[in-house]
Amino acid sequence: MNNKHIIFVPGKNPKPPAEQHRNQLWCTLVEGLRRAEPDVADDLGQCNSCFKLIAWNHLYYGKDKDISIDPPWIDVLLNKHGPTQQDIQEANTWKIKMDRFLYTLADMFPFLIPLFPEPLSRTVKETMRYFSNDDDIACQIRELLKKELRPLLANNDKTLVIGHSLGSVIAYDTLWELSHEENLKGKIDFLTLGSPLGMNYVQHRMMGHGEEGMQHYPCNISRWVNISSVGDITALDQVFADDFSEMLKLEIIDSIEDHFEGVYNYFRDDKGLNVHRSYGYMVNSVVSDIIARWWRD
Numbered sequence: 001m002n003n004k005h006i007i008f009v010p011g012k013n014p015k016p017p018a019e020q021h022r023n024q025l026w027c028t029l030v031e032g033l034r035r036a037e038p039d040v041a042d043d044l045g046q047c048n049s050c051f052k053l054i055a056w057n058h059l060y061y062g063k064d065k066d067i068s069i070d071p072p073w074i075d076v077l078l079n080k081h082g083p084t085q086q087d088i089q090e091a092n093t094w095k096i097k098m099d100r101f102l103y104t105l106a107d108m109f110p111f112l113i114p115l116f117p118e119p120l121s122r123t124v125k126e127t128m129r130y131f132s133n134d135d136d137i138a139c140q141i142r143e144l145l146k147k148e149l150r151p152l153l154a155n156n157d158k159t160l161v162i163g164h165s166l167g168s169v170i171a172y173d174t175l176w177e178l179s180h181e182e183n184l185k186g187k188i189d190f191l192t193l194g195s196p197l198g199m200n201y202v203q204h205r206m207m208g209h210g211e212e213g214m215q216h217y218p219c220n221i222s223r224w225v226n227i228s229s230v231g232d233i234t235a236l237d238q239v240f241a242d243d244f245s246e247m248l249k250l251e252i253i254d255s256i257e258d259h260f261e262g263v264y265n266y267f268r269d270d271k272g273l274n275v276h277r278s279y280g281y282m283v284n285s286v287v288s289d290i291i292a293r294w295w296r297d
Contacts, residue, residue, distance in 0.1 A: 087266040160294050
């Protein structure tokens with residue numbers, strides 16, 4: 001029986017119906033691994049059931065995304081083997097650098113958020129429902145992940161939790177609760193993609209933020225790898241090794257790695273380059289190398 005498990009927690013916005021969304025993510029994961037290490041891709045490909053999706057988005061938004069929208073663009077992505085010169089140029093434009101500056105100001109001075117352009121203020125309103133736990137929605141979402149993790153932690157199965165965007169916050173909060181409220185002793189490995197966990201705004205609202213010492217952090221993460229692509233503004237702070245360095249000092253985690261230099265997410269759709277999309281992250285060679293190393297170890 002296989003005792004390796006990969007659990008993916010997606011970011012915000014409506015997603016396709018759960019099974020279709022899972023299949024799309026699975027295709028990009030396997031293709032990325034095939035390019036990095038074909039033997040690992042073959043091994044993983046024989047274990048389709050080890051990949052689980054925590055499909056929280058329908059619960060949060062009450063609707064699904066049209067399943068016909070993404071597949072053509074995913075096909076284009078799977079036939080690309082790296083960023084084009086155009087992708088690299090667009091990920092480094094002055095507009096993105098200016099947006100990053102504005103987001104940094106908003107992160108430092110949240111009272112300015114209502115004065116900023118609609119995309120930023122809309123994102124804050126959208127995520128505030130999670131942080132304020134309106135109608136118990138955050139607890140319901142985290143329970144979806146807890147149901148998957150409880151038996152794996154109890155059995156100490158080899159488990160990789162991948163959190164994309166807001167999904168990384170959901171995963172972090174869930175791990176904190178399992179660690180400090182349910183006192184489960186097993187450990188998992190954590191991979192965050194395009195994560196906002198380094199933002200002040202998020203750190204002042206996530207689980208454990210009012211605690212000190214070991215109580216401040218999840219104690220059930222063995223290794224943490226954080227990856228952010230060039231131009232991904234959601235990953236405003238790209239270095240977690242400093243924000244969470246106390247976890248290392250307290251010896252509740254073995255390592256924290258950050259990868260961001262030269263990491264390009266080259267997913268494109270009808271709106272152009274999207275350096276934050278999960279599909280682009282999953283097929284990226286840096287992400288694939290990390291997952292392949294985790295699978296082999």
